[in-house]
Amino acid sequence: MTPLSSRDPASRGLGMTSQRTRDRMVAGLAEAGIRDPRVLEVMRQLPRHLFIDEALASRAYENTALPIGQGQTISQPYIVARMSEALIEHKLPRRVLxxxxxxxYQCAVLARLVEQVYTVERIEELLRNARRRFRKLGLGNIRSRHDDGRLGWPEEAPFDAIIVTAAGAALEPELLAQLAPDGCLVAPVGPAGQQELLRVRAGEDGRISERLGAVSFVPLLGGTG
Incomplete structure (x- = not known):
């Protein structure tokens, strides 16, 4: 794994965005129960401050969600780590949706862990900004599209793993249909204040659903903007 900081000096950070601050964040994640060394190392390297507004850069390595515009947020580091860990715990997927x-940010973490990531965003401005960050960091194994995420990416299915970063009332049938026979899906489900993080694994005896704890996400919406 090539350190990101060797590619782009901006990823090194200064002061509250320095490598030392990142190290403290990762130490906090480990104390909170994140155990996978692959996830911890990627998050140690990846410059979260490049994924938020400069005005909030001093808070980039706090364990908190932060606004990114359009009524959306960047998830707190613990949630990103937990979802990434849950996705790769049983088997490292090759292709992730x-x-x-x-x-x-979540996509960039995954791109440093797996061979190929496909990502769908309904808000065009957010997708443009994310693509610019991917290019800046040299993340060439990401394919992205502007579309209704609830539809997935059927022409590229099946996927070894699917991760959903917004909460629906239930798991989307279209997404489950795009999961490989032995795949894994991680998604928040439920109304505001009652959401749970679920992991669904497909096995010989059908799908196994596990509850991974209470979470709070923005709602999964349809259409494009």
Whole structure:
């Protein structure tokens, strides 16, 4: 794994965006129960401050969600780590579909872990910004599209894993249909204040659903903007 900071000096950060601050964030994630060394190392390297507005850069490595515009947020680092860990825990997927690109941070973490990431975002401005960040960081294994995320990316299916970064009332049948026979889907489900993070794994005896804890996400919306 090539350190991102060797490609782009801006990723090194200064002061509250320095590598030392990133190290403290990762130490906090480990204390909170994140165990996968692959996830921890990627998040140690990846410059989260490049995925948010400069005015909020000093808060980039706090364990909190932050606004990114258009009524959307970048998830708190613990949630990004937990979802990434859950996705790769049983088997490292080769091809991953992400629903809800947002800032691009979760996608960038996945791109440093797996061979290929496909990401769908309904808000065009957010997708443009995310694509610019991917280019800046040299993340060439990401394909992205502007579309209704609830539809997935059927022409590229099946996917070894699917991750959803917004909460629907239930798991989307269209997304489950695009999961490979032995694949894994991680998604928040439920109304505001009652959301749970679910992991669905497909096995020989059907799908196994696991509850991974309470979460709080923006709602999964249809259409494009």
């Amino acid at each position: 992400e629903i809800g690109t947002g800032s691009g």
